Amino acid sequence: MRASLSTWYEGLFVHDPWTNVYALARSLTAAALLITLSFNSVDTLFAPNEAWESPKCDGWLRWGGLFCVAPSLAWGKALAVVVLLLVVIGYLPRWTALPHVWVSVSLHNSMSMTEGGDQIAAIIALLISPIALLDSRRWHWTFKGGPVSINRSGEIRRMIANTSAMLIRLQVSVIYLHAAIGKLAVEEWVNGTAVYYWVHDPQFGPSGLRATVAEAVVSTALGVVLLTWGTLVLELALAYGLVASAPLRKALFWAGVLFHAGIAMVLGLVTFGITMSGALLLYLWPRESSPDINVHEYLYRRFSKRFGGYDKSDMKG
Incomplete structure (x- = not known):
């Protein structure tokens, strides 16, 4: 235990968190909110109901929200789209970090129709902001190769950023633990029939061919039990x-991504799946085995082969 704690503590100062793993995860969580804004009108997102007027601007957390201070909901939506688009493409992460938090938290607090993915996207934006604020690159996709410079200021920056990354991992672990334990208090999850009722739910249930396939699976005792109890086991x-x-x-990362892709296909929770895929990247992708998901290096290698070869050293710096 002492050796593990010592390794973890030393890793706070050694590991460079500004990798394409962080970049892709940050872009995914912002993309989920961008899709929500792009494919829904302000009348849908901020529809008032009997309980409150919309946008919700009561309380100290809400009154300063983007949609409560903007001249109109349309202007607020336009500004939110611009900020989220900049985050998705990865431009100037240091300068878009706090606007990303503001937009994400404002959407969750002010919209009349929200789901768990919106809340998680706001939490991730808040917890990832110290990493982004300490990211001096113009694009968060830029490859950072070569040896890590050893200096006092660099160690402090890495310690702060890696502590934020650890808090994200702790938060995502708690999300799945709470989801599993909370289900154990519901009789349908314990007796293995809950997925049957979700598939036949009039609001979230699938339609068309998806409904035909899903109903064929959950109509069998083995299928519904495996899906219901399998969900509990996977979340644990x-x-x-x-x-x-x-x-x-x-391995758990890929299992989790497939799990949320299945939920998106069957129940239509697409943006929730995108958000959780970003959260799983930050949570589970091993720092020890591969510091980067080198998407741009792969593309560079593919194109450079046509124009005179490829030298990995070209990607350093």
């Missing part, structure tokens, strides 16, 4: 990912 396994080994974390 994902919660365990906080202390799992690097190879197991990578």
Whole structure:
């Protein structure tokens, strides 16, 4: 235990968190909110109901929200789209970090129709902001290769950023643990029939061909039990990912992504799946095995082969 704690503590100062893993995760969580804004009108997002007027601007957390201080909801939406687009493309992460938090928290607090993904996107934006504020690159996709410079200021920056990354991992672990334990208090989850009722839910249930396939599966005792109890087991396994080994974390990552892709396909929770995929990247992708998901390096290699070869050293710096 002492050795593990010592390794973890030293890693706070050694590991460089400004990788394409962080970049892709940050872009995904912002993209989910951008999709929500782009495909819904302000009348839908901020529809008043019997309980409150919309946007909700009561309380100290809401009164300073973007949609409560903007001249109109349309102007607020336009500004939010611009900020989220800049975050998605990765431009000037240091300068878009706090606007990203403002937009994400404002959307969750002010919209009349929200779901769990909006809340998680706001939390991730808040917890990832110290990493972005300490990111001096013009684009958060820029490859950072070569040795890590050893100096006092660099160690402090890495310590702050890696502490924020650890808090994100702890938060995501708690999300899955709470989801699993909370289901155990519901009889339908315990007896293995809950997924049957979700598939037949008039609001979230699938339609068309998706409904035909889903109903065929959940109409069998084996299918509905496997899907229901399998969800509980997977959520508990994902919660365990906080202390799992690097190879197991990578396997859990892909299992979690497929799990949320399945939910998106069957229940239509697409933006929730995108948000959770970003959260799973920050949570489970092992730092020890691969510091980067080198998407741009892969594309560079593909194109450079046509024009005179490829030298990986070209990607450094």
